[in-house]
Amino acid sequence: NAGVTQTPKFQVLKTGQSMTLQCAQDMNHEYMSWYRQDPGMGLRLIHYSVGAGITDQGEVPNGYNVSRSTTEDFPLRLLSAAPSQTSVYFCASSANGLKNTEAFFGQGTRLTVV
Protein backbone atom coordinates (compact mmCIF):
# COMPACT_ATOMS: atom_id res chain seq x y z
CA ASN A 1 0.00 0.00 0.00
CA ALA A 2 2.35 2.70 -1.30
CA GLY A 3 -0.20 5.55 -1.43
CA VAL A 4 1.55 8.75 -2.54
CA THR A 5 5.25 8.41 -3.30
CA GLN A 6 7.59 11.36 -3.68
CA THR A 7 11.15 11.26 -4.97
CA PRO A 8 13.72 12.35 -4.08
CA LYS A 9 13.42 12.82 -0.32
CA PHE A 10 16.28 15.32 -0.23
CA GLN A 11 17.87 17.47 -2.92
CA VAL A 12 20.42 20.26 -3.06
CA LEU A 13 20.47 22.45 -6.16
CA LYS A 14 22.58 25.34 -7.29
CA THR A 15 20.86 28.55 -8.28
CA GLY A 16 19.77 28.34 -11.90
CA GLN A 17 19.67 24.56 -12.09
CA SER A 18 16.53 22.77 -13.11
CA MET A 19 14.99 19.67 -11.67
CA THR A 20 11.79 17.70 -11.42
CA LEU A 21 10.20 16.51 -8.21
CA GLN A 22 8.35 13.29 -8.83
CA CYS A 23 5.00 12.34 -7.36
CA ALA A 24 3.11 9.13 -8.03
CA GLN A 25 -0.02 7.67 -6.49
CA ASP A 26 -1.45 4.19 -6.83
CA MET A 27 -4.98 4.86 -5.54
CA ASN A 28 -6.47 5.87 -8.91
CA HIS A 29 -7.16 9.33 -7.53
CA GLU A 30 -8.29 11.96 -9.98
CA TYR A 31 -7.10 14.95 -7.98
CA MET A 32 -3.46 15.71 -7.22
CA SER A 33 -1.77 18.76 -5.81
CA TRP A 34 1.57 20.22 -4.75
CA TYR A 35 2.18 22.25 -1.61
CA ARG A 36 5.24 23.91 -0.20
CA GLN A 37 5.98 24.43 3.46
CA ASP A 38 8.28 27.17 4.66
CA PRO A 39 9.42 27.86 8.23
CA GLY A 40 6.75 29.69 10.20
CA MET A 41 4.16 29.21 7.51
CA GLY A 42 1.50 26.69 6.76
CA LEU A 43 1.45 24.56 3.64
CA ARG A 44 0.66 26.63 0.56
CA LEU A 45 -0.83 25.31 -2.66
CA ILE A 46 1.42 25.58 -5.73
CA HIS A 47 -0.48 23.76 -8.49
CA TYR A 48 -3.22 21.21 -8.71
CA SER A 49 -4.73 18.83 -11.24
CA VAL A 50 -8.27 17.55 -11.44
CA GLY A 51 -7.43 14.79 -13.89
CA ALA A 52 -5.08 13.74 -16.65
CA GLY A 53 -4.42 16.64 -18.99
CA ILE A 54 -5.90 19.27 -16.66
CA THR A 55 -3.85 21.49 -14.35
CA ASP A 56 -4.36 24.84 -12.68
CA GLN A 57 -2.49 27.28 -10.48
CA GLY A 58 -2.71 27.50 -6.75
CA GLU A 59 -1.66 30.25 -4.39
CA VAL A 60 2.09 30.32 -5.18
CA PRO A 61 2.64 29.02 -8.74
CA ASN A 62 5.47 31.27 -9.91
CA GLY A 63 8.67 29.45 -10.78
CA TYR A 64 6.98 26.05 -11.08
CA ASN A 65 5.52 24.05 -13.94
CA VAL A 66 3.39 20.95 -13.80
CA SER A 67 1.85 18.51 -16.20
CA ARG A 68 -0.45 15.52 -15.81
CA SER A 69 -0.05 13.05 -18.62
CA THR A 70 -1.30 10.09 -16.59
CA THR A 71 -3.63 9.65 -13.65
CA GLU A 72 -0.79 8.27 -11.55
CA ASP A 73 1.91 10.90 -11.97
CA PHE A 74 2.09 14.61 -11.24
CA PRO A 75 5.65 15.94 -11.53
CA LEU A 76 6.64 19.41 -10.37
CA ARG A 77 9.33 21.15 -12.41
CA LEU A 78 11.64 23.92 -11.34
CA LEU A 79 13.06 25.43 -14.52
CA SER A 80 15.61 27.73 -12.89
CA ALA A 81 15.92 27.18 -9.17
CA ALA A 82 16.20 30.16 -6.85
CA PRO A 83 17.10 30.29 -3.14
CA SER A 84 13.52 31.40 -2.45
CA GLN A 85 12.41 27.94 -3.54
CA THR A 86 14.21 26.31 -0.65
CA SER A 87 11.36 24.55 1.09
CA VAL A 88 9.75 21.24 1.89
CA TYR A 89 7.45 20.11 -0.88
CA PHE A 90 4.44 17.88 -0.37
CA CYS A 91 2.42 16.12 -2.99
CA ALA A 92 -1.15 15.10 -2.16
CA SER A 93 -3.97 13.26 -3.85
CA SER A 94 -7.64 12.77 -3.20
CA ALA A 95 -10.31 10.68 -4.84
CA ASN A 96 -12.08 13.44 -6.70
CA GLY A 97 -10.88 16.73 -5.25
CA LEU A 98 -14.34 17.73 -4.15
CA LYS A 99 -14.73 19.51 -0.87
CA ASN A 100 -14.48 17.38 2.21
CA THR A 101 -12.64 14.53 0.60
CA GLU A 102 -9.57 13.33 2.45
CA ALA A 103 -6.20 14.39 1.10
CA PHE A 104 -3.42 11.77 1.19
CA PHE A 105 0.08 13.16 1.42
CA GLY A 106 3.48 12.00 0.36
CA GLN A 107 6.38 12.05 2.78
CA GLY A 108 7.78 15.27 1.38
CA THR A 109 10.88 16.41 -0.49
CA ARG A 110 13.29 18.71 1.29
CA LEU A 111 14.84 21.00 -1.32
CA THR A 112 17.73 23.36 -0.67
CA VAL A 113 18.81 25.86 -3.32
CA VAL A 114 22.25 27.36 -2.75
Added chain:
Amino acid sequence: AQRVTQPEKLLSVFKGAPVELKCNYSYSGSPELFWYVQYSRQRLQLLLRHISRESIKGFTADLNKGETSFHLKKPFAQEEDSAMYYCALEGGTGFQKLVFGTGTRLLVSP
Protein backbone atom coordinates in the same frame (compact mmCIF):
# COMPACT_ATOMS: atom_id res chain seq x y z
CA ALA B 1 -8.94 36.28 2.21
CA GLN B 2 -8.82 32.84 3.75
CA ARG B 3 -6.56 32.41 6.72
CA VAL B 4 -5.98 29.87 9.46
CA THR B 5 -4.27 30.88 12.69
CA GLN B 6 -2.79 28.48 15.19
CA PRO B 7 -1.41 30.74 17.91
CA GLU B 8 0.68 28.16 19.74
CA LYS B 9 3.83 26.76 18.19
CA LEU B 10 4.32 24.34 21.06
CA LEU B 11 1.96 22.89 23.60
CA SER B 12 3.52 20.81 26.33
CA VAL B 13 1.36 18.79 28.75
CA PHE B 14 1.67 15.82 31.04
CA LYS B 15 0.07 12.48 30.33
CA GLY B 16 -3.52 12.44 31.49
CA ALA B 17 -3.95 16.20 31.29
CA PRO B 18 -6.58 17.79 29.04
CA VAL B 19 -5.44 19.18 25.74
CA GLU B 20 -6.82 22.01 23.63
CA LEU B 21 -5.12 22.98 20.40
CA LYS B 22 -6.43 26.30 19.19
CA CYS B 23 -7.44 27.12 15.64
CA ASN B 24 -9.08 30.28 14.41
CA TYR B 25 -10.02 30.97 10.85
CA SER B 26 -10.91 33.86 8.63
CA TYR B 27 -13.38 33.19 5.86
CA SER B 28 -16.51 35.01 4.83
CA GLY B 29 -18.50 31.98 3.73
CA SER B 30 -19.17 28.57 5.26
CA PRO B 31 -15.85 26.77 5.47
CA GLU B 32 -15.03 23.12 5.73
CA LEU B 33 -12.48 22.55 8.47
CA PHE B 34 -10.04 19.77 9.13
CA TRP B 35 -7.34 18.71 11.51
CA TYR B 36 -4.33 16.95 10.01
CA VAL B 37 -1.61 15.32 12.11
CA GLN B 38 1.98 14.37 11.43
CA TYR B 39 3.58 11.88 13.80
CA SER B 40 7.34 11.60 13.96
CA ARG B 41 8.77 10.17 10.72
CA GLN B 42 5.31 9.70 9.27
CA ARG B 43 3.42 11.56 6.62
CA LEU B 44 0.72 14.14 7.14
CA GLN B 45 -2.65 12.45 7.58
CA LEU B 46 -6.22 13.42 8.22
CA LEU B 47 -7.27 13.30 11.86
CA LEU B 48 -10.81 14.57 11.63
CA ARG B 49 -13.12 16.87 9.71
CA HIS B 50 -15.87 18.95 11.19
CA ILE B 51 -18.58 17.76 8.86
CA SER B 52 -18.22 14.21 10.16
CA ARG B 53 -18.71 15.24 13.79
CA GLU B 54 -16.55 12.31 14.75
CA SER B 55 -14.18 11.51 17.58
CA ILE B 56 -10.88 10.07 16.45
CA LYS B 57 -8.33 8.73 18.95
CA GLY B 58 -10.31 10.56 21.63
CA PHE B 59 -10.00 13.93 19.87
CA THR B 60 -12.99 16.10 19.04
CA ALA B 61 -13.35 19.49 17.42
CA ASP B 62 -16.37 21.73 17.30
CA LEU B 63 -16.89 24.41 14.71
CA ASN B 64 -17.87 27.68 16.38
CA LYS B 65 -18.93 30.04 13.63
CA GLY B 66 -19.53 32.92 16.05
CA GLU B 67 -15.95 32.79 17.29
CA THR B 68 -14.61 31.46 13.95
CA SER B 69 -12.82 28.71 15.79
CA PHE B 70 -12.25 24.99 15.41
CA HIS B 71 -10.28 24.00 18.49
CA LEU B 72 -9.09 20.42 18.87
CA LYS B 73 -9.68 18.85 22.27
CA LYS B 74 -8.89 15.69 24.14
CA PRO B 75 -9.78 15.14 27.78
CA PHE B 76 -6.81 12.95 28.69
CA ALA B 77 -3.61 13.23 26.66
CA GLN B 78 -1.49 10.17 25.91
CA GLU B 79 2.22 10.06 25.08
CA GLU B 80 1.41 8.71 21.61
CA ASP B 81 -0.50 11.93 20.90
CA SER B 82 2.81 13.76 20.63
CA ALA B 83 2.90 15.08 17.05
CA MET B 84 2.54 18.13 14.86
CA TYR B 85 -1.08 19.19 14.38
CA TYR B 86 -2.29 21.34 11.51
CA CYS B 87 -5.65 22.99 11.20
CA ALA B 88 -6.83 23.43 7.62
CA LEU B 89 -9.66 25.23 5.91
CA GLU B 90 -11.34 24.56 2.64
CA GLY B 91 -13.38 27.44 1.34
CA GLY B 92 -14.95 28.61 -1.85
CA THR B 93 -16.43 26.50 -4.55
CA GLY B 94 -14.88 24.09 -6.91
CA PHE B 95 -12.04 21.82 -6.15
CA GLN B 96 -10.09 21.17 -2.99
CA LYS B 97 -7.71 23.98 -2.08
CA LEU B 98 -6.64 23.58 1.48
CA VAL B 99 -5.37 26.52 3.50
CA PHE B 100 -3.22 25.40 6.41
CA GLY B 101 -2.24 26.96 9.70
CA THR B 102 1.37 27.00 10.81
CA GLY B 103 0.91 24.01 13.06
CA THR B 104 1.20 23.29 16.76
CA ARG B 105 3.61 20.76 18.15
CA LEU B 106 2.02 18.80 20.97
CA LEU B 107 4.43 17.22 23.41
CA VAL B 108 2.98 14.86 25.98
CA SER B 109 5.38 13.98 28.77
CA PRO B 110 5.07 10.96 31.06
